[in-house]
Amino acid sequence: MSYILITGTSRGIGKAAKNALEARGLRVIGHRSSEADDDSIAANFADPMAAQALWNEALDRSGGDIIAVVNNAGLFEHSSLDSSDIEWLDRWEDTLRINLTASAQLSRYAVRHWQNRLAGKSGERGRLIHVASRAAYRGDSPGHWHYAAAKGGMVAMHKTIARAYAAEGILSFAITPGFTDTSMAGDYLQSRGGVGLLADIPLGRVAQPDEIASIITYCALDAPASMTGAVIDANGASFVR
Structure with a gap:
């Protein structure tokens, strides 16, 4: 049986995506930053x-x-x-390494692996799904230059991969959520005024992890090959392109 590797499955979107894909009969290898278990590395x-x-x-x-x-x-x-120079730089480099560089490394390993794999009946060899952010297009708060830069880089990387390897049956999709009801976003909402920030979202609420997980599942299993290179927004119309 085939496997899907998902990073960041200890909570939020990653955990919801793992559950959704397993419900579809896939075996999922999860990942967390520490404390491995039978399902996660x-x-x-x-x-x-x-x-x-x-x-x-x-x-x-x-x-x-x-x-x-x-x-x-x-x-x-x-x-x-106003952080010290070294503190500002450390946070910049940590954020880009975790949000972008690690994704680039895994994408490279996957592409090289699939290039040496026989294509299925559909001609496909593998799929990459990148969970970026609305910040890739809209930017973010003054305290999150690094986050916006990393997510913008992820979208650019995704488009490059899609264009470069589609002919080899290697597909790439990106998702750009706005605020999602995770502990990470919850901390940000509080720092930016709590529920008052919802006034910026025409839908009137943040997304739920299960909603983003359903898009991940679609991209991983159901999206037609012609959609490779697509960026799917999920932000309650708080940013439209």
């Missing part, structure tokens, strides 16, 4: 070697049968403009 993406270790172990667990990778793990930390 521990890898702290602040370590430059962690993504490679995660990929190697996932490949071993799956017997080489990974059909999709969901880049979902993320770090969302406030960084004041």
Whole structure:
């Protein structure tokens, strides 16, 4: 049976996506930054070697049968403009490493693996799903330059992968949620005025993890190949393109 690797499955969107894909009969290899269990591999993406270790172990667990990778793990930390130079730089580099560089590493390992894999009847070899953010297009708060830059980079990376490898049956999709009801977003909502921030969302509420998980599941299993390169917004119309 085929496997899907999802990063950041300890909570929120990643956990919901894992549950949704398992409900569809897929075997999911999860990931968390610490404390591995039977369903998840521990890898702290602040370590430059962690993504490679995660990929190697996932490949071993799956017997080489990974059909999709969901880049979902993320770090969302406030960084004041008035922080010390070294503190500001440390938070910038940690955020880009965890949110973007680790995703790039895993995407590279997956693409190279699929290039050496026989295509299925449909001509496909594998799918990448990148959980980016509305911030990739709209930007973010003054304390989150690094987060917006990382998510913008993820979208650009996704488009490049889609264009480069579609002819080889390697597909790429990106999802750009707005606020989602996770502990990470909850902390941000409180820091930005709580429910008053909802006035900026025409839908009148933040997204639920299960909603984003349903889009991930669609991209991983059901989206037609012609959709490769697509970026799917899910932000309650708080940013429309």
